[in-house]
Amino acid sequence: MKIAKKILSLVLIACMTVLPLTGCRKSADSSKVLNVYNVGDYIDESLIDEFEKQTGIQVQYSTYDTNEMMYQKVKSGSTKYDIVVPSDYMVAKMRKEGLLEKLDFNNIPNIKNIDKKFLGSEYDPKNEYSVPYMWGTLGLAYNSKYVDEKDLGSWDILWNPKYKGKILIFDSVRDTMGAALFKLGYSMNTTNPKEINEAKELLVKQKEYALAYVNDEVKDRMVGEDGYIGMIYSGDFPLMQEENPDLKFFNPEEGTNRWVDAMCIPTTCENKKEAEMFINFMLDPEIAKINTEYIGYSTPNKACFDLLDKEITSNKGAYPDDEYLSKCETFTDIGKDIKLYDKAWIELKSR
DSSP states (O other): OHHHHHHHHHHHHHHHTTSOOTTTSOOOOTTOEEEEEEETTOSOTHHHHHHHHHHOOEEEEEEESOHHHHHHHHHHTSSOOSEEOOBHHHHHHHHHTTOBOOOOGGGOGGGGGBOGGGSSOTTSTTSOSOEEEEEEEEEEEEETTTSOGGGOSSGGGGGOGGGTTOEEEEOOHHHHHHHHHHHHTOOTTOOOHHHHHHHHHHHHHHTTTEEEEESTTHHHHHHTTSOSEEEEEGGGHHHHHHHOTTEEEEOOTTOOBEEEEEEBOBTTOSOHHHHHHHHHHHHSHHHHHHHHHHHOSBOOBHHHHTTSOHHHHTOTTTSOOHHHHTTOBOOOOOGGGHHHHHHHHHHHHTO
């Protein structure tokens, strides 16, 4: 799938080079090297080549596995990254700790393409430090050959004894605790010790039905039918379904985590103007379309969304309606209260 998308991307980019994108050919020091730090396999790298071609700016691209890994590297100052792509709660944390530069939106006119419902979020209420990159939800994948449709809809399915030993749970404190909190009717950002303890005890009971606590391997294990039900990020699902058409996806009716990843500039950056040029480039509708189709995640770029195939935009798993999204929450940085979750998680894993 991604090979086919890569070929299509190269064809489209070849066409774009004939008519350079508006706003890309700005004066810049082409001797500078832009250091971009992103999650692995989270960009169509042919677009980096195109940015270099259009601007003359060289890009040094490197990847990380987790927000926490990126945060430690940026905080240490050991490498002076110009662009990072943290998740919502990490944007808030880095903003509060003075690790992010305020953006000059005179250099990012394509910010106009971002859907307004992704602006003014709690993690960056004044839209000063970040630009939404991709978004999605935490949902449930299931194998339609083995899972009864009557059991679908709620987080309750993770506690259904019918699927004992076939349920894959994320080995992630906030995600998994969040699912339990939603099932209980609480906020996934609660700092109430009683509510957090209730969620922990609910997950202790769920362990009886779990096959394993997993991370990225959930995709292969669901495709290979090792598990029948698994927690999954919405953007990872399309490729899974291509490999196993019996797999389906739903967002639990109680609500879920709606996450947003954003492009930011650390205070240690050495090429701020060039970084803003790169962000602007990535917000161009045609560029964003290529990137979105390659990655498979949902785009917050309204101009890009309007260019996507109806088959993609009508998919309620990838693009839930506003009524459903009103039930969802975005993770917030809860500061020192994260210790309450860490304590509960250690207790859960030890039982």
